[in-house]
Amino acid sequence: MKKYADMTREELLAEREEVQALYDALKAKDLKLNMARGKPSTEQLDMTSEMMDILRSDSDYICDGIDVRNYGNLEGLPSCQKLFAEMLGTKPENIFCGGNASLTLMYDTIAKAYTHGRVMSEKPWGKLDKVKWLCPAPGYDRHFAITQSFGAEMITIPMTAGGPDMDLVEELIRDEAVRGMWCVPKYSNPDGIVYSDETIRRIASMKPAAKDFLLMWDNAYCMHEFFGEHLPFPDILSECEKYGNADMVFEFASTSKITFPGAGVAVFACSPNNMAYMKKLMNIQMISFDKVNQLRHVRYLKNKDGVIALMKRHAAILGPKFRCVLDWLEREIAPRGLAEWEKPMGGYFVSVNTMPGIAKETWRLSKEAGLTMTGAGATYPYGKDPLDSNMRVAPSLPPVEQLEQAMEIYCVSMRLAALNKLLAG
Ligand SMILES: Cc1ncc(COP(=O)(O)O)c(C=O)c1O
Numbered sequence: 001m002k003k004y005a006d007m008t009r010e011e012l013l014a015e016r017e018e019v020q021a022l023y024d025a026l027k028a029k030d031l032k033l034n035m036a037r038g039k040p041s042t043e044q045l046d047m048t049s050e051m052m053d054i055l056r057s058d059s060d061y062i063c064d065g066i067d068v069r070n071y072g073n074l075e076g077l078p079s080c081q082k083l084f085a086e087m088l089g090t091k092p093e094n095i096f097c098g099g100n101a102s103l104t105l106m107y108d109t110i111a112k113a114y115t116h117g118r119v120m121s122e123k124p125w126g127k128l129d130k131v132k133w134l135c136p137a138p139g140y141d142r143h144f145a146i147t148q149s150f151g152a153e154m155i156t157i158p159m160t161a162g163g164p165d166m167d168l169v170e171e172l173i174r175d176e177a178v179r180g181m182w183c184v185p186k187y188s189n190p191d192g193i194v195y196s197d198e199t200i201r202r203i204a205s206m207k208p209a210a211k212d213f214l215l216m217w218d219n220a221y222c223m224h225e226f227f228g229e230h231l232p233f234p235d236i237l238s239e240c241e242k243y244g245n246a247d248m249v250f251e252f253a254s255t256s257k258i259t260f261p262g263a264g265v266a267v268f269a270c271s272p273n274n275m276a277y278m279k280k281l282m283n284i285q286m287i288s289f290d291k292v293n294q295l296r297h298v299r300y301l302k303n304k305d306g307v308i309a310l311m312k313r314h315a316a317i318l319g320p321k322f323r324c325v326l327d328w329l330e331r332e333i334a335p336r337g338l339a340e341w342e343k344p345m346g347g348y349f350v351s352v353n354t355m356p357g358i359a360k361e362t363w364r365l366s367k368e369a370g371l372t373m374t375g376a377g378a379t380y381p382y383g384k385d386p387l388d389s390n391m392r393v394a395p396s397l398p399p400v401e402q403l404e405q406a407m408e409i410y411c412v413s414m415r416l417a418a419l420n421k422l423l424a425g
Contacts (some may be wrong), residue, residue, distance in 0.1 A: 002339035004418055005355075016419040022412050031370035038189070038348035038394045040257055043317050048259050048310070051300040055292065063298065068291040075275070076267070080294040084267045086304035087222060088253060089235035094269045098277065099289045102254040102266035106216060107146050109191065109250050109268065112281055113214060114150055115181075119277040120247060121212040125150075125179060134172060134181035136164035138351055138379035138390045140189040143182045143218070152179070153379035159188070161342075162196035167205070173208035180214035186233050187221035190351035190379055191390040192344020194391065197234065204239035206248070215240070215249040222253055225346040226318040230308045231365050237269055248270040255297060258307060259313075265297050290354050306378055310366040321395040321403055323352050328407035338418050350393040351379070358417040359388045365413035 007015065027359040028302065038088065045370055055061075061069050064078040075081065078098025085092040098105045117124040124133050133152040135144055136159050157164045157173060164183070171179050179255055195203075203215065217236045225231060240249045247356070249271075255264035301307050326343060329352065333339050339354040354362060359376035374392040377385045395403055 001335040003335070004059055004415075004422055005337055007422075007425070012419055012423055016416070016423065019412060019415045023416050026409050026412060028179055028371040029370070031409070033398060033402055033409065034372045034412070035368055035394050035398065035403070035406050036372045036374050037338060037397070038257075038260060039370060039397045041317065041399070042396050043399075044314055045260065045394075047313060047317070051259055051296055054299045055296050060294070061292075063295050065136070066291070068295045071119075071287045072338075073291060074279055074286070074288050076289060077116065077291050077294040077298065079298045080265060081267075083298055083301060083303060083307075083328075084253060084265075087307060088219060088237075088269055089233070090269050091252075092236045094237055094271070094275065096268050096270070096282075097289060097294055098266045099267065100263055100266060101256070101295070102218070102220065102252040102256075102268075103142060103146075105266055105268045106143070106218065106250075106252055109214070109216070109278075110146060110150060110180075112278070113212070116281060117271050118212040118214060119249075128177075128179075130177045132175065132178045132345060134164075134169060134178060135381045136182065136188075137381060138190050138385075138392070139182060139376075140184060140218070140383075141195065141378045141383075143216070144381045147182070148382065149178075153177075156381055156386075157181075159191055159193060161193065163188075163199035163203075164195075166199055168198075170202070170206065171244075173206055173213065176209040178208065178300060179210050179212065180216060182216050182218065184220060185236070186219060187233070187344055187347025189220070189347065190349035190374075190390075191342045192347045192349060192351065193342060194231065194345075200234055200236070200239060204236065204244045204249075205243035206245065207246075211226070213248055215245075217249050217251040219251055219253045220256075221347045222256060223307050224314075224348070224373070225311065226315045226322055227345045231345070237271065241271070247273050251338075257303075258310060259297060259300070263293070265294050278357065318396060320400055321398075322350065324400055324403045325393055325395045325407060328404075328411055332411035333414060336415065336418075338414055341400055348396055349392060350395065352391045353387075353389045354392060354414060355418060355421075356387040356389050356390060358414065358421050359385060359391050361417040361420070362391065362410070362414045366410055369409045369413060371409040371413075373410070375423075 081092040254266035
């Protein structure tokens with residue numbers, strides 16, 4: 001098989017005729033397929049529904065000497081703090097167990113910085129002339145939506161195989177207007193990259209000009225291997241503390257993709273200073289979160305080993321789906337030289353970087369043939385991918401038979417988009 005870039009015009013024309021026929025045949029099937037959002041499949045949800053049998057009207061609702069049905073313990077059930085502390089490798093007292101979504105806790109952490117300032121701020125960020133924010137990209141669209149909604153000026157930081165480009169980060173944080181940075185350190189969304197020890201050390205030891213710089217460490221995929229064994233990962237809180245940066249970081253995690261998205265438990269982890277400050281502010285917002293759900297999770301998951309065992313069962317469902325996507329790319333796209341991608345071992349996505357200038361067109365052609373994908377550009381701040389190249393593939397929801405069809409449409413659409421581009425240019 002020849003790379004498209006090495007084909008003569010005649011060869012490209014012949015190839016386009018062939019691929020157009022393939023595309024038209026696929027479109028005629030009138031399929032409705034979706035690889036847009038990273039949702040667990042019904043099979044995964046059915047598997048974890050056994051958790052719902054744990055609490056009944058006659059269950060023991062006392063845990064850690066606390067009646068979980070009543071008000072109290074703003075920071076959460078001690079056993080739940082302990083469970084997440086094991087998962088994240090920190091101390092239970094550094095964990096704040098919130099409600100059903102880590103995204104809410106992230107939004108709230110940033111909102112509080114704008115309205116009240118951080119524990120060490122001179123004034124609330126809302127009173128600053130300018131707030132700039134570092135956004136490693138491709139990244140998570142909902143992170144960028146949060147900082148955009150507060151009016152922060154978002155700066156794209158390219159990703160390398162070991163995490164964000166730290167040379168650039170270290171240069172930019174000399175600007176006092178740069179107040180924070182998003183990070184998804186393990187199985188990043190969408191690349192599936194695991195930050196290297198060196199990247200983590202450089203992040204933890206940053207010396208930003210802004211004294212109230214906020215490192216948003218979203219460890220959403222801390223337990224989420226779909227190939228291979230559980231990968232231990234450094235604790236960012238103690239890393240930051242080592243370099244005198246204990247108060248710089250907030251870490252986030254949830255059981256959204258361990259038990260139920262939207263009905264799990266979310267946490268943040270932070271230094272004692274940050275914890276005292278956040279509890280003071282949150283105590284005005286609420287009396288306590290849902291400790292009944294926290295207890296359900298503690299009794300079901302038990303401890304870190306319990307989570308690892310459950311994640312192996314998820315992996316048995318997810319692994320073949322990721323294998324399917326990677327096999328299609330390897331077979332249909334790699335030999336034609338049309339895109340590159342990381343080969344993730346965990347997380348929820350495969351991130352495909354097409355040849356420049358064809359991501360949007362590949363998305364459009366896929367859509368017209370019945371396949372919905374995450375919008376091209378969505379993985380960049382302001383939805384603008386400078387190279388029009390990155391596409392996020394989310395294979396978790398459809399069954400493998402549908403994924404086979406979806407990947408066929410995707411690969412044929414990419415080939416057609418590439419041929420049209422090469423023949424036009
Ligand atoms: C990196 C990342 N963070 C957070 C979330 C959402 O987490 P939660 O359900 O806890 O709000 C997602 C969901 O896709 C994600 O990919």
